[in-house]
Every structure is written in structure tokens, then in C-alpha cells.
Amino acid sequence: QVQLVESGGGLVQPGGSLRLSCAASGSTLDYYGIGWFRQAPGKGREGVSCISRSDGNTWYGESVKGRFTISRDNAKNTVYLQMNSLKPEDTGIYVCAAKPSVSCTANIPYNYWGQGTQVTVSS
Numbered sequence: 733q734v735q736l737v738e739s740g741g742g743l744v745q746p747g748g749s750l751r752l753s754c755a756a757s758g759s760t761l762d763y764y765g766i767g768w769f770r771q772a773p774g775k776g777r778e779g780v781s782c783i784s785r786s787d788g789n790t791w792y793g794e795s796v797k798g799r800f801t802i803s804r805d806n807a808k809n810t811v812y813l814q815m816n817s818l819k820p821e822d823t824g825i826y827v828c829a830a831k832p833s834v835s836c837t838a839n840i841p842y843n844y845w846g847q848g849t850q851v852t853v854s855s
Contacts, residue, residue, distance in 0.1 A: 765836030
């Protein structure tokens with residue numbers, strides 16, 4: 733079983749950057765595809781990005797393509813989400829999740845979730 737803890741959220745002005753971290757314990761992230769999700773106030777959960785287990789293939793939601801970059805450091809058992817050119821509509825709680833599949837886009841549910849970190853983009 734893996735436990736996930738997110739960090740790196742905060743308040744940032746439009747156009748600014750943040751780097752979120754998803755640190756794992758209890759198991760190595762090598763075994764999991766990792767996804768980032770967000771939920772804005774009054775809206776449903778939205779997939780933001782994911783990174784596959786072995787080959788590092790990535791996926792991005794249309795609203796963040798070209799601005800966000802997901803990466804993983806298996807030595808540190810951590811996945812990162814670099815967020816650049818942030819917009820007010822990026823505001824929300826960002827949560828990372830893990831699933832035991834090779835591809836992060838496989839039709840298998842994420843079964844381990846973190847608690848989330850708040851990102852607020854506002855002037």
C-alpha cells in the first residue's frame with residue numbers, strides 16, 4: 733500500500749509558477765502510474781496530467797498543455813507537477829493518485845489518493 737502526500741501549493745499571481753510534489757511512502761512509485769487531478773470550487777474533479785510507470789509516457793489535459801510538465805524522480809519516490817503561466821482558472825485543490833498499471837491512461841481506477849494541496853491563482 734502506498735501513501736501519498738502533496739506539497740507546494742500556495743497563492744500565486746496570474747502568469748506565475750508553482751511546482752507541486754507528490755511524495756510516496758509505504759511503497760516505491762516505480763510500481764505505479766501517477767496522476768494529478770484538481771477540483772475547483774463548485775466543479776467536478778478534472779484530470780490534469782499523468783505519467784506512466786516504466787517508460788515515463790505522459791498525458792496532459794487540454795487546458796494545461798504547454799504550460800504544465802509532469803516528471804518523476806524514482807530515487808526520491810516523488811512525482812512533480814511544474815505549473816507555469818498560471819491562470820485564475822487553474823485555482824483548485826490539486827491531488828495526486830496512484831494506480832498499479834504500466835500506463836497511466838489505462839482504464840484502471842486510481843486506488844491510492846493523497847489529501848491535496850490548495851493552489852490559488854489571483855492578483
